[in-house]
Amino acid sequence: RQTDRFLGVDIARLGEYDTVLFNLERLNRKTLRQIDMKILKKTMLTETARMILTEDRHQNFKRIYIDDGGLGAGVLDILLEDEQTRRKVEAINNSSRSLNREDTQKKRILKEDLYTNLLRIMEQKKIQLFDDEEIVHSLRSIQYEYTNKGIRIFGRYTHITEALIRAAWCLHDKRLKIWCA
16 A cells, blocks of 8 residues: 655744644545644744654655645745655645746645635545544634635634644655665
């Protein structure tokens, strides 16, 4: 049975929010199973990058999806410089993503796409999450409203779900591993 592991990361720093590392395993390219979730409180960006590198050494992620908006850009830069993670890390910042390494071609991924993807796989029972109060609390905190600019998604305890939506995006990853470590 072929499996790949993916990491979704939502970055905070020293403020009131937490950084979340959400680790999913993809089974047969169709279903997901939670492997781990780490919540880091009041961490420097360099500490977060070190934690991701340590997790990658243990889990050997196929992809690492990170929010590079705001604070996440600093962690992304560190991971792009590191030989271990430079080919694995992908920025997903709710607005667009690069389609190639040279950053010359972009495709828009809206927050709505990320949340719709998670909702779809949850409704189809294609994801197994831990029975964890914090995950449930985060999922329940998500709210949305229709505005003249589209759907606005927000909440007060979204950091776990924000990491989860990134990790769950791996069902869209169709790449083959074509390089050797």
